[in-house]
């Protein structure tokens with residue numbers, strides 16, 4: 001089992017550790033800007049409306065919190081996205097990838113959401129299945145993984161990369177327990193896959209936060225013109241991936257910020273997830289899809305857990321950033 005100093009913060013929070021944990025987070029700038037205005041409006045409403053306004057505001061706040069804590073974390077959604085690439089080999093048109101991320105087994109709703117996601121993948125029958133890290137939140141839940149993930153299968157295989165939590169809780173044990181299921185971890189390495197006669201490169205990297213990410217090794221000797229998909233837990237590695245000629249990065253880590261509202265964006269984001277926090281984005285000629293994940297802290301508003309079905313398409317992409 002691998003432990004880092006940060007690991008102790010998780011289980012033994014104390015003031016110094018708490019401060020260090022808070023420094024790893026960044027609150028959305030629009031949330032900070034509007035926080036003061038919202039507080040002022042609440043104060044004005046209370047002054048003008050008296051105790052009735054206070055009761056209404058408290059009731060609305062309590063209902064929203066109840067929804068965010070009990071309802072939305074248990075309502076995962078299947079997202080379907082077509083991703084368009086001008087350089088996609090015609091033979092890969094229509095390749096379907098099932099993407100799961102941030103299962104966080106051990107947290108409330110995580111096992112239930114993962115069972116739901118596995119059932120979705122069995123129904124959708126993607127050509128390729130990938131898991132982009134944070135499979136567990138606690139070491140004692142590693143033993144739960146085989147029963148949850150055993151049904152997963154896909155013609156091109158089921159591949160995974162670790163997240164920071166997997167490194168903290170015992171990556172070697174996770175890799176070993178999933179090996180008999182045919183789930184292969186790509187640790188700074190790649191596989192050449194052939195779909196309907198056309199080759200593509202699927203690369204994966206170790207976690208960059210607590211492990212040793214080596215993009216050069218992962219993408220070494222990739223044939224010229226081979227379409228390159230990279231599994232990398234941390235989305236903010238996108239620029240580095242673009243420099244290595246990656247066409248598509250699949251990531252997780254941020255959980256979308258747990259609270260995501262129009263204009264306000266993501267409420268709070270972890271380190272290495274500050275720039276590309278949710279959904280689809282693009283840097284230079286490299287695209288990324290960041291999953292909101294299936295588990296984690298059971299607090300979600302406007303940001304439900306997700307399983308994703310991605311379809312590769314041949315077409316010029318637009319330069320706009322979408323989420």
Ligand SMILES: [Fe+2]
Nearest residue numbers: 102134253296
């Ligand atoms: Fe996570």
